Structure formats: C-alpha cells, structure tokens
Amino acid sequence: xxxxxxxxxxxxxxxxxxxxxxxxxxxxxxxxxxxxxxxxxxxxxxxxxxxxxxxxxxxxxxxxxxxxxxxxxxxxx
Numbered sequence: 001x002x003x004x005x006x007x008x009x010x011x012x013x014x015x016x017x018x019x020x021x022x023x024x025x026x027x028x029x030x031x032x033x034x035x036x037x038x039x040x041x042x043x044x045x046x047x048x049x050x051x052x053x054x055x056x057x058x059x060x061x062x063x064x065x066x067x068x069x070x071x072x073x074x075x076x077x
Contacts, residue, residue: 037043
C-alpha cells in the first residue's frame with residue numbers, strides 16, 4: 001500500500017491533524033535553523049556569501065526593437 005493511499009484512507013480529521021503537524025514541523029524548523037547554525041558555527045561567512053554571489057545567475061533587461069514579426073503583438077513603448 002502506498003503512502004498516499006494510506007494517507008487518503010485516514011479520516012478527514014486525522015488527515016487535518018497530519019497536515020497541521022507537518023506545517024508545525026516546518027515552522028519550528030524555520031525558526032530554529034538560524035539559531036542552530038550560529039550555535040554550531042555553521043553560519044555563512046562573508047567569503048561564502050561572496051562566492052555564492054559570484055556563481056548566481058544575473059538577469060539583464062534588454063530593450064527589444066519592434067521588428068517585422070511583431071506586428072500582431074502588444075508592444076508598448
């Protein structure tokens with residue numbers, strides 16, 4: 001029996017309880033993860049942040065000229 005089928009076989013009240021429990025688990029994890037990083041010395045250093053910024057993709061907006069194939073589209077200038 002798959003996990004999804006087992007979940008669907010639960011009563012609606014039990015499913016709501018499981019869902020709320022998962023939401024609570026996630027919220028607690030989000031609240032405690034920053035404190036745990038600092039406590040165990042796993043917080044990102046400035047060098048780590050600079051290395052990450054170096055590899056992140058950058059988005060550059062380029063204006064487009066209205067060409068022959070663009071007559072039927074909504075081009076705003």
